[in-house]
Structures are given as structure tokens and as C-alpha cells.
Amino acid sequence: MxxxxxxxxxxxxxxxxxxxxxxxxxxxxxxxxxxxxxxxxxxxxxxxxxxxxxxxxxxxxxxxxxxxxxxxxxxxxxxxxxxxxxxxxxxxxxxxxxxxxxxxxxxxxxxxxxxxxxxxxxxxxxxxxxxxxxxxxxxxxxxxxxxxxxxxxxxxxxxxxxxxxxxxxxxxxxxxxxxxxxxxxxxxxxxxxxxxxxxxxxxxxxxxxxxxxxxxxxxxxxxxxxxxxxxxxxxxxxxxxxxxxxxxGSLNPVVITRAAAETRAAEIGAGLAGSMTLGRGQFCTKPGFVLAPAGDAGDRFVAALADGVKGTEPGVLLDARMRDAFVAGAAERSGLPGVGAPVLPGAADEHTVTAGFLTVDAATLLRGGHEPLLEECFGPLTVVARYATPDEIPQVLALLPGNLTATLQMTGEDPEAAALLAALTPLAGRVLVNDWPTGVAVAGAQHHGGPYPAxxxxxxxxxxxxxxxxxxxxxxxxxxxxxxxxxxxxxxxxxxxxx
The missing domain is CATH 3.40.605.10 (Aldehyde Dehydrogenase; Chain A, domain 1)
Structure with missing residues (x-):
């Protein structure tokens, strides 16, 4: 039959x-x-x-x-x-x-x-x-x-x-x-x-x-x-x-130097908010992990990011399964010890979700036990890891898997730039400087790929x-x-x- x-x-x-x-x-x-x-x-x-x-x-x-x-x-x-x-x-x-x-x-x-x-x-x-x-x-x-x-x-x-x-x-x-x-x-x-x-x-x-x-x-x-x-x-x-x-899958890390945060905190915060919420965070190139400095400059960046994300209306994800996974993923990550939520992502109603971001100290990540923060969460969520000293940046980057993109936000005469660009290059197929990864131009020189699991x-x-x-x-x-x-x-x- x-x-x-x-x-x-x-x-x-x-x-x-x-x-x-x-x-x-x-x-x-x-x-x-x-x-x-x-x-x-x-x-x-x-x-x-x-x-x-x-x-x-x-x-x-x-x-x-x-x-x-x-x-x-x-x-x-x-x-x-x-x-x-x-x-x-x-x-x-x-x-x-x-x-x-x-x-x-x-x-x-x-x-x-x-x-x-x-x-x-x-x-x-x-x-x-x-x-x-x-x-x-x-x-x-x-x-x-x-x-x-x-x-x-x-x-x-x-x-x-x-x-x-x-x-x-x-x-x-x-x-x-x-x-x-x-x-x-x-x-x-x-x-x-x-x-x-x-x-x-x-x-x-x-x-x-x-x-x-x-x-x-x-x-x-x-x-x-x-x-x-x-x-x-x-x-x-x-x-x-x-x-x-x-x-x-891809986390698409972003590194913000201290000099960049000191001179462009508001600009970088607004740019990140736009990139991570574009298409309700459902781009494969969404910046899902950010290394930003601790201290006053980093605080100004976080405040600008919060203002940008708060201005985003709740949205519908592609299907109910993805919505449920996003809500569960946001709850799991925000519930980890030492994790803050300046703007808490999650469910808005039965069909929509709100954008948000989480913060954590880089030192906390380096101690282990926070692996979900280093994994992609599909939807409008990003993680901001605050580093106290520049030497924490390559240590945290060493924890990341392969990515489609990696981004460096720097100043024109940034003394850290060359070393950080060298540290980001092995992680991704496209490396950006003072730009945002969402949006992939169709061109002869384009590369949309990267080390596994990207x-x-x-x-x-x-x-x-x-x-x-x-x-x-x-x-x-x-x-x-x-x-x-x-x-x-x-x-x-x-x-x-x-x-």
C-alpha cells in the first residue's frame, strides 16, 4: 500500500x-x-x-x-x-x-x-x-x-x-x-x-x-x-x-581598540546597533561578538549601543522554530554568571522578539564555563566582552572558531592595529577595517567563506x-x-x- x-x-x-x-x-x-x-x-x-x-x-x-x-x-x-x-x-x-x-x-x-x-x-x-x-x-x-x-x-x-x-x-x-x-x-x-x-x-x-x-x-x-x-x-x-x-555558521567578531573607543564611541555604538539588528539579526554576517575596552571610553560605546538597540522595534523572525531557539538562546546566555544585559533580548509577544545585547568581562571568558557566549545565536543579539588590557584580546580571539568575517575598529594612527589585524586574519575569510560586515558585495574580489565552521x-x-x-x-x-x-x-x- x-x-x-x-x-x-x-x-x-x-x-x-x-x-x-x-x-x-x-x-x-x-x-x-x-x-x-x-x-x-x-x-x-x-x-x-x-x-x-x-x-x-x-x-x-x-x-x-x-x-x-x-x-x-x-x-x-x-x-x-x-x-x-x-x-x-x-x-x-x-x-x-x-x-x-x-x-x-x-x-x-x-x-x-x-x-x-x-x-x-x-x-x-x-x-x-x-x-x-x-x-x-x-x-x-x-x-x-x-x-x-x-x-x-x-x-x-x-x-x-x-x-x-x-x-x-x-x-x-x-x-x-x-x-x-x-x-x-x-x-x-x-x-x-x-x-x-x-x-x-x-x-x-x-x-x-x-x-x-x-x-x-x-x-x-x-x-x-x-x-x-x-x-x-x-x-x-x-x-x-x-x-x-x-x-x-559564524560569530563575526569585532575588535574595538581603546583609541577608537576614545575618539568614536558614539559612532561605533550606533554602527554596531544598525549592523546587528539589520534584517532582525538574521544575516549570516551579523556581528555576534565584540571585544571592547573597559573604562570610560568603553562605557560610552556601550551606552551608544544601548541607545541604538532600544530604538529597534520588535520583529518577526523567519519561523516559530527560529524564534523559540532565539528566545531560549538569549535566556541561556543572559543567565550565565557574570553576564550583564544592558538591553535584554528575548520574546516581545507570541510572534515577535526584541533585540538586545549582553556584556561580560574578558577575564570571565578566559576562565572558562561561558562557551555559549562564543557560539552564534541566530537573531538580534550580540555579546560585548570588555577587556581590561590589550593582551586579553588575542587570548579571547584564540577561543573563537572560524568565521565569515572579522572586523577591526581603529584610529588612523593606532599602534595596536597591525598586530590586531594579524590576529584577526586567521579567523575569517573577509577582514574589515572601520566598516560593518552585514552586506556582501557581489564582486570579483569578494570572498564569502572562512575557516570551519563558517x-x-x-x-x-x-x-x-x-x-x-x-x-x-x-x-x-x-x-x-x-x-x-x-x-x-x-x-x-x-x-x-x-x-
Whole structure:
């Protein structure tokens, strides 16, 4: 007797009530059909001109559907039309940016060494480039229903590399996922590709089946440490392990020098308040841990931070589970001995939470027993550790795990700056000076990743080099010209950048 498929409901986080059923959870057979169909489109994606057209067409369709996309995403996430309009613009810009990457062709990393019998050992004719891995599994993020979801950076970069994509939808925005997947599939049809170049599945079990499927060649994930690590382990445990590029969690430490606090306490406090509460603290780059000086300058900073945070209205988090976890996490941390709460974070009512921050002496952290303060709390909460002497800063930093970002707030002639920048660099993939980490520019020099648990690999999920995750190098040795791919032939018939 067949088991009925579980329904997938769209839920309004503002009320906790179901809006509509939008899909059913995929079975193992459904996942197999989706992956197999996606794999069959791989040869058609080999044409770079078609790939670029697909990305630009998808961007245009998303822009045309903006009112419906924003309305649907807001109904499922409560992130607001202004935020989501900006996120949609970022999403379509990412797609166009990767189309430009495809057109340029430098991502193929063509390298040619002509034969030289005089070297030791003699060098044959060697021609190297990069080819797509195959079907990519993409696991959508909860906090970015567009830019890190179905039409987001993982999907855009994988398609740009020539890899078909099967997306596992996030349960917080299934209707948005279905809408965006339909637009991507329509874009494929409009440029002459099979719609199955992009597929969508729902359900926890489907996510596990996806990473285990033998035709899936790589995976990209944005989410929790627990969920990402489970999938990472499953990817490694396969008979043929695959690359798993996971973004899991980040504390994003900030160090404020004494000189900076003395000269810019109010500015830094206001800036931190804005950054830590942006998007109700649901950014992966939220500054969740701050080292600030003790004494009068540090007190002025804390007062300015309190003023900024108190001015933040209560807000709705992405779902009830995240709200409950935030409330419990805030209570656990604020209840630790020696922890103060100038602005206590927690529940405002049944559906909303208030922002806040906690304080603790750096010496207390160094004695141990306060590990929760050194772990990410998803939502509008940060921890301010007050150091008495500069030597406590590197000692506390040594307790921190890997991060996406690390920030230094300093003055122009700060004598501590060089040493502190050197101490922060091993902790993160992006190091900021006198800036705030929320907001990740989509650019060629961008790196959005970091040491574990920030990410499970050394790659970036934002920027042009995100495409490298879905490629592997191949070298042809002593191969006749007529058998070489056009990209590697003498005369450079395609006009590609070469080394």
C-alpha cells in the first residue's frame, strides 16, 4: 500500500498560520527522476553562448515578475517589501554577472605549455582547462529566500559552470521557491534548453536522498552547523565522495581598540546597533561578538549601543522554530554568571522578539564555563566582552572558531592595529577595517567563506570565483589538434584568455 506524500505548506510567520499547500514532499523516486532528468541536459549546457543567454533570460523574467515574487516572499518570511525588492535586484544582478563571466571565459583557466625537449625531464605538449563536474545539488537558505535560494548564487554559478541544478527548497518559503523555479525553467525553455536543467524538490528526506544520489557531483549548502555537517558527512560517506561546499555558521567578531573607543564611541555604538539588528539579526554576517575596552571610553560605546538597540522595534523572525531557539538562546546566555544585559533580548509577544545585547568581562571568558557566549545565536543579539588590557584580546580571539568575517575598529594612527589585524586574519575569510560586515558585495574580489565552521571548504559562495566550486581541471598531453576542444587549439579560435 503506497504511503501518501506529505503536503508542503506555506506558513505566514507573522501569525503562524498556514497560507496554502504548494507542493508535496519528494520521495526517493521523485529525487531520482529529477536528478536523472537534470543529468540528461548536461550536453546541451556545454554551449557557453546558451548558458549566458539562460542566465540573462532568467534575470529578466525575475525582474518582470518582481511584484509577485516580492509579495510571495514577504508573505512567507516577513522580511518586508523594501528588503526583498533589494534582494531580488541583487539576485538578478548575480545572474547577469555570471553571464558576463561565461562570456569572458577566464574561468576556464586555460593554460598551455608547448613541448620543450631541452628541459629536465623533457616537457611534452600540455594543455589544461576546467570542465563542469555534473549535476549540482543546491540547498536553499532560510534567511535569503532569493539571493541564497532557488535563483541564488549557488544556482547561478553552477549553471554558469555548465552544471544542471537540483534545488532542495527551504521549508520556510516553499511558495517562493516554486515561483522562482518556474521562472528559471521558463527561461531554459525560452533559450532552447530542456526545463529539467533546473529542478526543485521539497522535504527533509529528499535533501538526504539528493546528496546521496550517484549522479549528483557536488553540493552547495547555506544553513545551520548541525544540518550542514550532517549533509557534509553524508557526502563524504558516499561510495564516491563529492565536494560539499557548506556555509554553516559564524560569530563575526569585532575588535574595538581603546583609541577608537576614545575618539568614536558614539559612532561605533550606533554602527554596531544598525549592523546587528539589520534584517532582525538574521544575516549570516551579523556581528555576534565584540571585544571592547573597559573604562570610560568603553562605557560610552556601550551606552551608544544601548541607545541604538532600544530604538529597534520588535520583529518577526523567519519561523516559530527560529524564534523559540532565539528566545531560549538569549535566556541561556543572559543567565550565565557574570553576564550583564544592558538591553535584554528575548520574546516581545507570541510572534515577535526584541533585540538586545549582553556584556561580560574578558577575564570571565578566559576562565572558562561561558562557551555559549562564543557560539552564534541566530537573531538580534550580540555579546560585548570588555577587556581590561590589550593582551586579553588575542587570548579571547584564540577561543573563537572560524568565521565569515572579522572586523577591526581603529584610529588612523593606532599602534595596536597591525598586530590586531594579524590576529584577526586567521579567523575569517573577509577582514574589515572601520566598516560593518552585514552586506556582501557581489564582486570579483569578494570572498564569502572562512575557516570551519563558517564553511566546509576554502571557496566562496559570492562573487565571480564562486564558479570554481563546480569545475575540475583536465590536462590533454600530446593530443592532436583535431581532437582537442576548440578552447585549447592553436591560434585560440575562440579568443579566450590564456596563460
Amino acid at each position: 503506497a504511503v501518501a506524500a506529505e503536503p508542503v505548506w506555506s506558513v505566514d510567520p507573522r501569525t503562524g498560520k498556514a497560507r496554502e499547500q504548494v507542493a508535496v514532499e519528494a520521495t526517493a523516486e521523485d529525487v531520482d527522476r529529477a536528478v536523472t532528468a537534470a543529468a540528461a541536459t548536461r550536453d546541451a549546457l556545454a554551449d557557453r553562448t546558451v548558458r549566458a543567454a539562460l542566465l540573462r533570460t532568467a534575470a529578466g523574467l525575475l525582474d518582470e515578475a518582481r511584484p509577485e515574487v516580492v509579495e510571495t516572499a514577504d508573505a512567507e518570511t516577513a522580511l518586508g517589501p523594501v528588503r526583498l525588492t533589494g534582494e531580488l535586484a541583487r539576485t538578478s544582478a548575480q545572474l547577469r554577472a555570471f553571464a558576463d563571466v561565461v562570456d569572458e571565459g577566464a574561468f576556464l583557466d586555460v593554460r598551455i605549455d608547448l613541448p620543450d625537449p631541452t628541459t629536465t625531464p623533457p616537457r611534452p605538449d600540455l594543455r589544461r582547462w576546467k570542465i563542469p563536474l555534473g549535476v549540482v545539488a543546491v540547498y536553499s537558505a532560510s534567511n535569503f529566500p532569493l539571493a541564497f535560494s532557488v535563483p541564488g548564487g549557488d544556482t547561478a554559478s553552477a549553471l554558469a559552470a555548465g552544471c544542471p541544478v537540483v534545488v532542495k527548497a527551504h521549508p520556510d518559503h516553499p511558495a517562493t521557491s516554486e515561483l522562482c523555479a518556474a521562472l528559471l525553467r521558463r527561461a531554459a525553455a525560452e533559450v532552447g534548453l530542456d526545463e529539467d536543467v533546473v529542478a526543485l524538490v521539497h522535504g527533509f528526506d529528499a535533501g538526504v536522498e539528493l546528496v546521496r544520489h550517484p549522479l549528483v557531483a557536488a553540493a552547495g549548502f547555506t544553513g545551520s552547523v548541525r544540518g550542514g555537517r550532517a549533509l557534509f558527512d553524508a557526502a563524504a560517506a558516499r561510495p564516491v565522495p563529492i565536494p560539499f561546499h557548506g556555509e554553516l 564553511t566546509t571548504s576554502t571557496s566562496t559562495s559570492v562573487g565571480a570565483t564562486a564558479i570554481e566550486r563546480w569545475l575540475r581541471p583536465v590536462t590533454y598531453q600530446s593530443t592532436p589538434q583535431h581532437l582537442l576542444p576548440p578552447e585549447l587549439r592553436d591560434g585560440n579560435p575562440l579568443g579566450l584568455p590564456r596563460r
